[in-house]
Amino acid sequence: QVQLVQSGAEVKKPGASVKVSCKASGYTFSSYYIHWVRQAPGQSLEWMGRINGGLDDTKYSQKFQGRVTITRDTSASTAYMELSSLSSGDTAVYYCVREFHGGYFDYWGQGTLVTVSS
Amino acid sequence: QTVVTQEPSLTVSPGGTVTLTCASSTGAVTSGYYPNWFQQKPGQAPRALIYSTSNKHSWTPARFSGSLLGGQAALTLSGVQPEDEADYYCLLYCGDDWVFGGGTKLTV
Numbered sequence: 564q565v566q567l568v569q570s571g572a573e574v575k576k577p578g579a580s581v582k583v584s585c586k587a588s589g590y591t592f593s594s595y596y597i598h599w600v601r602q603a604p605g606q607s608l609e610w611m612g613r614i615n616g617g618l619d620d621t622k623y624s625q626k627f628q629g630r631v632t633i634t635r636d637t638s639a640s641t642a643y644m645e646l647s648s649l650s651s652g653d654t655a656v657y658y659c660v661r662e663f664h665g666g667y668f669d670y671w672g673q674g675t676l677v678t679v680s681s
Numbered sequence: 682q683t684v685v686t687q688e689p690s691l692t693v694s695p696g697g698t699v700t701l702t703c704a705s706s707t708g709a710v711t712s713g714y715y716p717n718w719f720q721q722k723p724g725q726a727p728r729a730l731i732y733s734t735s736n737k738h739s740w741t742p743a744r745f746s747g748s749l750l751g752g753q754a755a756l757t758l759s760g761v762q763p764e765d766e767a768d769y770y771c772l773l774y775c776g777d778d779w780v781f782g783g784g785t786k787l788t789v
Contacts, residue, residue: 598779608719608727608770608781624778625682658726666715666733666774671726 565589567597567659567672574678580647583675585659592640593617596662599633599644601655602674609655613662614642649679683707683775687782693761693789701785702753703771709752710773716754717772718747720765721784727770731756763789 570584585597598613612623614633621633632645642659659672684706693699703716710716718731729738731747734754744760754771766789771782 600781607784608721608772610772610779610781613779622777660727666717667736668717668719668732668772669729669738671728674726 565661565670567661567670569657569659569672569675572676572678574680575649577650577679577681579649579679580645581649581677582643582645583657583659583677585642585644585672587616587640587642587661590661592635593637594663596664597633597635597642598660598662598668599631599642600658600660602658603652603655606655608658611644611657616642646677649677651679653677654679682778683773683780685771685773685775685780685782687769687771687785689783690786690788693758693787695761695763695789697761698757698759699761699787700750701756701758701769701771701787702750703755703773703782704753705773705775707775710749710754712749714754714773714775716747716749718745718754718756719770719772721768721770730769758787761789765789 566588568586593616596613599611614621635642656674658674661670662668686704716734719727721727735747746757748755769785
């Protein structure tokens, strides 16, 4: 069965960086995109960017451009999201979600809580 | 950047029908926006319900349906159940970016 399993909760200080992983199983990693979405406490979902599982092709939201880097390790079927220059406003749950080409979103990771606090 | 707007909250009685909408600040929503709908309950990750306007996943209950209505994407729940109480989010492909709506809190 398809699963996206994310790394554990993180606590970071302002100005630091965080790297969250999303390990995929149960399907051909290279055939799908992996997107990253975050949700601040009590807020809506926010799209951050995506990576093509098969090609070296990434796309980032303008809001996070320059501060977020999404990478992948196809041999490990794992995608990564690194966010730099953290501030308290980056405290949120970060999710990965799978998309097949053409807007077919289906499976989500369980979420990773990132807390930014001095 | 495009703003995607949903009703902040709606209330429906059990067994009733309710339609949630999703509008784009740039104009009419079409199939080219690939509307997706997600359900989220407290403390849980979102769950996909509808993709590409009206297509259901294998796990999507039959009472959920997606459509385009009056230039907006729409999610209709027919025969609402108590367990449908949740937050619902739409997602649109806007130019090069994907944009979520602000979410609708559905109370049953």
